[in-house]
Amino acid sequence: MTVSPLVWTLTVALILGMLVYDFVFHARKPHVPTMRESAIWSAAYVGIALVFGLVVLALWGGDFAGQYYAGYITEKALSVDNLFVFLIILATFRVPRQYQEEVLLFGIAFSLIARTGLIFVGAGLINQFAWVFYIFAVILLATAGSTLKEALKGDEEEEGDSRFIKLIRRIFHTSDEYDGNKLFTHLNGRRVMTPMLLVMIAIGGTDLLFALDSIPAIFGLTQEVYLVFTAVAFSLLGLKQLYFLIDGLLDRLIYLSYGLSAILGFIAVKLFLHALHENNLPFINGGEHVTVFEITTSLSLSVIIGILVVTVLASLYSPRGRAMSVVSATEMLSERYLQLPADATDSQRDAISRKLARQLQRMPRISDSLKDELISDRRHYMELLHEVHGEHLDYLSARQSSDDTSSAESAELERRKTAFSDIVNPAAESVGSAEESVGSTAPEGSSEGRPQHH
Incomplete structure (x- = not known):
């Protein structure tokens, strides 16, 4: 897949333009988005992502379009899981509802920057060392097992009151009260951090942890850097609107963790098979490629969609x-x-x-x-x-x-x-x-x- 510098420039400009527009016209005017507003903008962001897939189809063909859609759907599903933790953080810090937009938008921007860096690092490693696929497969298997274990135990992550935040509270001067959406305020004549800054630190730290799971997952579906970047970017854009749209629905997706665990496990198997096919490790088959069944893009897309449909239906309609x-x-x-x-x-x-x-x-x-x-x-x-x-x-x-x-x-x-x-x-x-x-x-x-x- 060949992508010209002009296409890269236009794509990055589109994504940054959408992010800036969201910040200038929405988050800078603190308010609680209505259900109608959230639904319209969520549909718009999803629509843009789907149309972009058609552009990929027209320019590079069906296989690459399928890889993009599989990556986008997987990253979107993982981003919904992120929302659970965001919900806990926002509740822990008691962020006023009218300022939650700004916090979420910061989280999206930070996540986009962090994941872009990890994407290019991951792509460089894959191009130089084919055995990296084995490492990615192990990471995803471990994540799938951890996700399943937490789902079975019913654990919830209390990221908002982490040791890191407690350490910051001890080292720096902080306030317990919000001062609008300000990051710093003055208390008894002293400049102090507000809870708004602390919650952004918590969101940023959580984003980094999720990025370490999501990037190996999408590299298991496509190794094209352009498709990885756009799928990740479009899955993050609109996440803020999705949060307010499904705020009351999040807790209903009780089997989402099981579905995500199955998807991550499936992608791990796909990565492992691909690693065997590209094998150059001397202690495996003498350093020669191993002839194995490789999971096609269409099969990946079908399995991912099927798992998500079953998960959502079971969550919504079970007693x-x-x-x-x-x-x-x-x-x-x-x-x-x-x-x-x-x-x-x-x-x-x-x-x-x-x-x-x-x-x-x-x-x-x-x-x-x-x-x-x-x-x-x-x-x-x-x-x-x-x-x-x-x-x-x-x-x-x-x-x-x-x-x-x-x-x-x-x-x-x-x-x-x-x-x-x-x-x-x-x-x-x-x-x-x-x-x-x-x-x-x-x-x-x-x-x-x-x-x-x-």
């Missing part, structure tokens, strides 16, 4: 997946409601409370065994439901007592209070014991006795 959807969505909406600012509009509160009510209605249908498996601390979870319950009743009562509220509107608000309580109480009782639920329920319209949310 455990549906239960996880309710549990995670309920927790997310409760936290989001409690984090609303004091000047939040009625429409914002009403929208979240309606979505929350729909999820809570499904909670009693989940079996106790699944609740035990999916909710790590049922009592804390139950208290969270009571807290959001009391908070919403306080809000509705405040609207009732307003001078602008008519008698008809007051009656409607009272009906809504009763309806919300009739939904929350059975859900809370199904999470904890009936005795605990009754004992910790706050009186309607009062926050007394409710646990404070932090």
Whole structure:
């Protein structure tokens, strides 16, 4: 595959232009992207990536286009796995939702720079030493095993509070409070780091770890540097929009780790077979090439797509997946409601409370065994439901007592209070014991006795 300097220049200019546009027109105006905005831009980025594959098809043929698509799909799937860790980091540092765009965009830019360097290093090693394929295969097998082990144990990575961050907090002066989106602020007359800078350091460190896994994976699908670079770049672009689009869906992909483990294992086998085919190690077949079956690009693409389809369908439609959807969505909406600012509009509160009510209605249908498996601390979870319950009743009562509220509107608000309580109480009782639920329920319209949310 021959790629002219002009094509390289135009491609890099396109990718950088998309990144700069995203930063200037989106991240520099801190806001929480709507579902519609995220969906439109996610579709646009995916569309550009798919159209680019057609350009590869037209200029270099079907085999190279297949390699690009296989690489892009694999890297996109691995990037979704990155989002799980990003979600943990953003939650650990309690990044205000309106500033999460900027943090994610920094992570994407840092990842693109780091992976570009690793791509050219990897390509140089492959061109000089064919045995590097054996090393890549071992790395991917180890990663696949580690991913599967974590999935079976249900481990979550707490990267946000890593030893590295703790060390930085000890060495440098840091603040516990955000100052908008500033990286530094002044505290008691001293210049200190804000949590915004610390979370970017955590994101950057995590990106480096993921890059060490993803680069060997794509080199197992294509050794063309141009295709590797573009597949990685296009998979990263649009990751920010994808985060906000599937924010509530991430926890539902409960079998994604199994699927990624299978994909990485498959690519490791493909790499090992290719290494045997290109073998020049003297202690293997006397340094001669080994005649083995080589996995074709079309077969790779089919296997990767097939694994992802099965993984997503199993996650979304299995009983455990549906239960996880309710549990995670309920927790997310409760936290989001409690984090609303004091000047939040009625429409914002009403929208979240309606979505929350729909999820809570499904909670009693989940079996106790699944609740035990999916909710790590049922009592804390139950208290969270009571807290959001009391908070919403306080809000509705405040609207009732307003001078602008008519008698008809007051009656409607009272009906809504009763309806919300009739939904929350059975859900809370199904999470904890009936005795605990009754004992910790706050009186309607009062926050007394409710646990404070932090």
